[in-house]
Amino acid sequence: MPTVARVTCPRCGAQFQTAVEQLLDVRVDPTATERLLGGLVNVARCPRCGFAAPLDLPLLYHDPNKEAALLYLPLSAGKTEAERQQAAGRLTRRLMDSLPKEERKGYLFQPETFVTMESFIKRIYELEGVGPEVLERRQARSRLLQALLEAEPAQWESLLEEQADLVDKPLFTTLLALEEQIRELQAQGGEIAEDELRRLKQLVDFFAERYPDFRRLQEASRAVAELLREPTYARLVEAFVAQPDEEDIDRLVALTFDQLDYHFFNEFVRRIEEAPSEEEAERLREVRRRVLAARDRVVEAQRKAVEERLALIDKLLRTEEVEKMLRSHLGLIDDLFLQTINGLIATAEEENDRALADRLRSLLDQAVKLITRLLPPEVLLARQVLAAQDRAEVARLLDERPQIAAAVAGLLEEIAAAAEQMGDKTGADRARLRLADVRAWLAAHGEGGAAPSPSASASQAADDEAASRGFIISTKK
Ligand SMILES: [Zn+2]
Structure with a gap:
């Protein structure tokens, strides 16, 4: 969770508040890696003169799935080595305290430490499989x-x-x-x-x-843009046919998965039947085969996502620290989690297992309360919008919270930009697809203006006081 710090602009002297983060846990915040690599973490921008610079604060990055704890400990973290070690110790303790006992693993006590942001970022890329x-x-x-x-x-x-x-x-x-x-x-x-x-x-x-290959890519990306502007089944087929390679088809399948239904395949068949030549028809059939194969891979990925949530529910049923277990897995507590736990409740009731059904219901209740308390409403709504199946569902979601629709657009822009930066084309496309839906809603409701940036939620003080090369950060007491 971001905290808020007061900073003073070194160029014009303006004082303002900015979000700072010193603990990044990818299981709590699945966007953490992309935001960090995209240069969106701990960067302040002066609202008066526009000067922007990194805040250079110590930062502990935790990826429990890879059992990795990385600490960025710049020289500015303390005047002496002892002071820097104290800053490191405080962050490690904060991470430990956030986890239930059974999740505190040995590697957390000895985070890999980096003095420069460059080496820190390089290591994270390496963990992400980017050598x-x-x-x-x-x-x-x-x-x-x-x-x-x-x-x-x-x-x-x-x-x-x-x-x-x-x-x-x-x-x-x-x-x-x-x-x-x-x-x-x-x-x-x-x-x-x-x-x-x-x-x-x-x-x-x-x-x-x-470059002919560039032209093909350009046509493919135009077909997708066309589709995003106004989705129809014909345009969807068109976009698939325009994709040059298998990986591009994969990406588009991931993006449009919910639309690959009976109507879509009907439209595809029609296109094949109306193909001007047997050669063209065979090409279209090949594209369709690839779409089907890619769709199977997405189904498999979804099955894995459900399994991950089932594993969390299992941990929740066993732990003595439900609240901490929930908090340290915040990124997994989404619509899919709620669906999964609701499914388990239904099964328990069918089997007349009253005790289990009650415990699951109480877990569900706690989980919902926690996310409503911890996440700013626009973040919650942005998540729901990202998981929405189509434009109509996005509109329904926004109709319920019209006052934060513009903020959701701003968040989706950030998500798209960060994903793009990291080379996650699917993530970027997905965010843009829903962003187009949100913009369409805003336009229809006469709110086409610029979206305000999302505000940081919590208001605890930053851990460490630091005067970086740029902004002067003062701890809020
Ligand atoms: Zn300034």
């Missing part, structure tokens, strides 16, 4: 894109030839994502320098002319 080479290539690609955008079009040819080994599908998708982000910014009325925009468009056209 140093992949990361280096990724950085080299963004440097290349940056260089292209800053160079004159006449230099593009030679720049690309010099780094021909970096011209690959990920480079293409990064460029397309950049274009998409800028278009989104514009749609929200954000300010973008005219020449910057022109240069980007020129570069996109240059790529489209030069």
Whole structure:
């Protein structure tokens, strides 16, 4: 949970409050990794002059599934080594105290410690399966894109030839994502320098002319954008047919899973029957086979998600510290958890196991109370919106809480941007899909304006006092 700190802007002297986080647990907050890698954690932006800088606070990152505890302990965490160790000790204790006894494992006592943010982030990427080479290539690609955008079009040819080994599908998708982000910014009325925009468009056209693979990707992403703007079964089939590779089909299946129903496959069959040639019909059949295979993989992933929640319910039934067990698994307490536990209650009642049904009901009650208390309403609503099946369901959800709809849009934007940053295309698309639904609702309700940023919820003071290179942080007593 984020806390709030008062900071003073080093440039203009303005004082303001900003969210700070020193304990990141991926089981409590499933967006923690993406937010951290996306540079969204402990970064303050001055509301008066716009100056932004990292706060450079000690940070303990915990991924229980990988049994990993990583500590970022910058030199600014204390004047002496002893002071820094005290800061580290406080964070470790805070993490320990948040866990029920049976969850306190040995590795937590000795977190891997990093003095620089760079090495800390590198290690987290490594845990996520992104090795140093992949990361280096990724950085080299963004440097290349940056260089292209800053160079004159006449230099593009030679720049690309010099780094021909970096011209690959990920480079293409990064460029397309950049274009998409800028278009989104514009749609929200954000300010973008005219020449910057022109240069980007020129570069996109240059790529489209030069690389057929880029053109295919561009068409695929346009088909998806078209679908997101106004979902129909015909557009859904169209979007699948436009995807160049199996991985792209996988991603689209994950994104549109709830729509892959009887009507969708009917539409597909119609397309196959009306194909102008046998060759085209066979191509469409191949796409359909891939969609079916990808759908099976999603079903399998969902089964795993249910199992994870069943395991948590089992732990809850055994523990003496229900509240802590719930809190330390907050990320798993979602609609699927509620459905799963409701299913168990129904079964227990059928089997006349009164005692079990009552215990499960009391767990359910505690879980619901906890998430309503701990999570800001817009975060809860954003979660529900993300899990919604279609635009109609999103509209129903927003109808119940119209006053926070705009805040939900802001949150979804952040989620999409963070997922994009991390290379999680599916997550980004999913957030954008629902964001489009929320925007449609806002437009229909005459609230198309800019979404306010979500506010931090808790108001405990930050653990440590630190004067970083930028903002001066003072502890709120
Ligand atoms: Zn300022």
